[in-house]
Amino acid sequence: MQQTRSVEIGTGLFVMLGMSALFFLATQATGGEGFSSTETYEVEAYFENVGSLKSKAPVSMSGVTIGRVTSVSFDAQSLEAKVTFVIDSQYDQIPDDSDASILTSGLLGSQYIGLQAGGSDIFLEDGSEILFTQSALVLENLIGKFLVNAGSDGDE
Amino acid sequence: MRELIRDIYGTIFEFVRTFGAFQLFFLRLLRYSPKILIGRPGLVIKQIYNTGALSLVIIMVCGFFVGGVLALQGYASLAKFNAEDAVGTVVALALIKELGPVITALLFAGRAGTALSSEIGLMKATDQLSAMEMMAVNPVRRVLVPRFLGGVVSMPLLAAIFSCTGLFGAHVVAVGLLEVDVGAFWQQMRLTVTMSDINEGIFKSVVFGVVASLLAVWEGYNAIPTAEGVGRATTRTVVITAISVLILDFMITTVFL
Known part of the structure; x- marks a missing residue:
């Protein structure tokens, strides 16, 4: 026993x-x-270029993660990338003229969406769209610009 | 020439026959499993103790050092790209998806599988199984099924414990010895490891648990009932489990990726 x-x-x-x-x-x-399983609301934004943004990437504001990307797809009508993401419902006072940019955490880190607050009195809600967006920085474009600048500097 | 063909034919035939018998044996175990699980849970609990709880020490010690060495190697390689912060990600993904289930299965075969097959083989050699049949007790039901179920339950839990102690070992090495930032170590890991990675690890460990315990029980049950036969069955358990686990791991990974 x-x-x-x-x-x-x-x-x-x-x-x-x-x-x-x-x-x-x-x-x-x-x-x-x-x-x-917290309550969230869905927001969408159109970007010219999303770089390597993936779904489940964090959405952050002032460095704090407040949501996650749910899908990244290509919109055939506007010829832009359509990104939908959810934001925790406790953050329901984000002005609707805030701008969204795709940023990179660290040199080799993953990409995320950074929101910058605007000044509007109307807040983002389920289904609203962020109008002001800034594309991801693509390394090749940057290098291209740098080369063009370097070339024009040499002429002077 | 003719003999050679006949030999090859015989070998292939024998292989297919054994494989079929193995499948039927598996189905037989599965058929009895629900009844034993509900009717005699005490038997299964005893086997979970034997295969799981008694394997804890080896699993935890090995997990700790595997995690530590992964952190060392990962750090050395990542430092070349100035990406030392990603060491947490590398270790966590390697442990959860691959090394956790695979090494646990290999250790499980060495620690618990051999014990199972030699125990059953000795029972057969000393006519205990025949004695049970004489008393109208089905040895497959009474002896084999609880051992099989015990192994199947223990393996995923052991794999999870292995991965956790591995993460702990990696934390000790990376944060303690190599001075990687604590926040970066865990945050990078959380950003990249997803629930589907963990599900893949769990799926693998369940499959390996079924394979390892099934092979151990099968080899013991089919051992030649002599001292030499039991010894050979024990060796075969480890060898065949190791081979099948590694091949299955490759196949599962191909499907998941």
Whole structure:
């Protein structure tokens, strides 16, 4: 009897340890989006170029993550990239003339959307569109511009 | 020439026959599984203790050092690109998707698989299985199924524990020894690791758990009932499990990517 008890205790401890390990991996090692069921609202924005922005990329304002990108697709009518993202409903006082730009975290980091507050009295709500957008910086374009500038400098 | 062809034919025939018998054996275990799980959970719990709880020490120690060495190697390579901050991402993805399930399965085969097959082989060699049949107790149901189920339950949990201790080891090495920023280490990891990576790891560890315990039970049950036969069955358990786990890992990864 004593022996079965210790077996049962050992098994119980083992299974609990395993479950907590799984829980740890699911919540701590991922951004926790697997369990996030908080209320959100959806906003869309059109960009000329999204670079390598992927869905699930963070949307941040003043450096704090307030939402996530849900989809990146190409809009055949406006010939621009359409990005939809959700913002946590607790941040419901973002002016609708805020501008969205695609930024890179660190030199080799992933890309994210940065929002910069505008001054309007009307706030973003479910389904609204951000009009002021700034495309991702594409390295080749930058180098091209730099070369053109360097060339014109040499002429002077 | 003719003999050679006959030999090759015989070998292939024997291989196909064994493979078929193995599948039927698997189906037989599956058929009894629900009844044992509901009717005699005590038997399964005892086996979870034997295969899972008793493997904890080896899994945790190995996990810690595997995570540590991954952090060291990852740091050394990433430092060439000035991307030391990504070491957390590299270690977490490697552990969760690949090394966690695979190394756990290999250790599981060495620690628990051998114990299972030699135990069952010895039961067969000492006629305990026949004695059960004489008493109208089905040895497959009473002996094999609980051991199989115990292994299947333990493996995913062990793999998760392995990955966690690995992350801990990586944290100790990267943050403690190499002075990577704590925030960067965990934040980079959280940005890149997604729930689907974890699901892939869980899926793999479940598959490997089924394969490793099934092979251990099968080899023990089909051991030649002599001292030498049991020894050979134990060796075969480790070898075949290692081969099938690595091949399956490759196939699963191809499907997932």
